Amino acid sequence: MASTVVPPAKAATSDAVEIRRAAPRDFEIVIGLRRSLRREERPGEEPIDAQLRSMTRKQLNAAGQVIFLAEVADEAVGILRCALQAPTELVARTALLTTAYVDPAWRRRGIMTRLVDAAEGWCASHGVRDLRLRNAHDNAAANGAWEALGFRVVQVVRQRRTER
Numbered sequence: 001m002a003s004t005v006v007p008p009a010k011a012a013t014s015d016a017v018e019i020r021r022a023a024p025r026d027f028e029i030v031i032g033l034r035r036s037l038r039r040e041e042r043p044g045e046e047p048i049d050a051q052l053r054s055m056t057r058k059q060l061n062a063a064g065q066v067i068f069l070a071e072v073a074d075e076a077v078g079i080l081r082c083a084l085q086a087p088t089e090l091v092a093r094t095a096l097l098t099t100a101y102v103d104p105a106w107r108r109r110g111i112m113t114r115l116v117d118a119a120e121g122w123c124a125s126h127g128v129r130d131l132r133l134r135n136a137h138d139n140a141a142a143n144g145a146w147e148a149l150g151f152r153v154v155q156v157v158r159q160r161r162t163e164r
């Protein structure tokens, strides 16, 4: 889903963008942004729509999580999901950020910064101050954005592919 709204000058973006919580009626908007994210993450692979739709429907109606949308002139240009995680023996209550995406035409204008800010406020209202996320180690944009937004590496996931 590409934005049809022409981005204003960079400095004017903040005034043009509105951040709001997605409601169940925003289902198709959320699906559109998630499709765009999947296409960018896995070029050449069509997103499995049935999976996306059933996951999104559940999430939009679930407690303990929120999806924020960034909108310009009623058109969605960014998305971020934030879900509270149950505490474990080792880690107190955290929140996991997923589905982080900004329309390519709107990047580097502080939109993800605003979405993370909204997620942080929502977490604080639930007494959670530990925000976490996962990203591919070679995703330069994500590494740049998360570093700039104060996310430090606390875990590393290693993979070994086997033939068996």
Ligand SMILES: CC(C)(COP(=O)(O)OP(=O)(O)OC[C@H]1O[C@@H](n2cnc3c(N)ncnc32)[C@H](O)[C@@H]1OP(=O)(O)O)[C@@H](O)C(=O)NCCC(=O)NCCS
Residues within 6 Å of the ligand: 037, 040, 100, 101, 102, 103, 106, 107, 108, 109, 110, 111, 112, 113, 114, 134, 135, 136, 139, 140, 141, 142, 143, 144, 145, 146, 148, 149
């Ligand atoms: C990563 C992404 C969400 C960032 O969104 P954004 O709205 O452009 O981020 P912001 O404008 O709030 O950036 C804040 C700061 O992060 C850093 N940053 C953002 N994008 C960057 C990039 N491509 N390279 C290096 N640093 C970057 C910069 O310091 C930036 O501040 P600046 O523009 O004043 O220099 C966006 O590039 C995107 O949607 N990428 C494709 C999907 C994706 O990779 N999602 C993350 C999956 S974990």
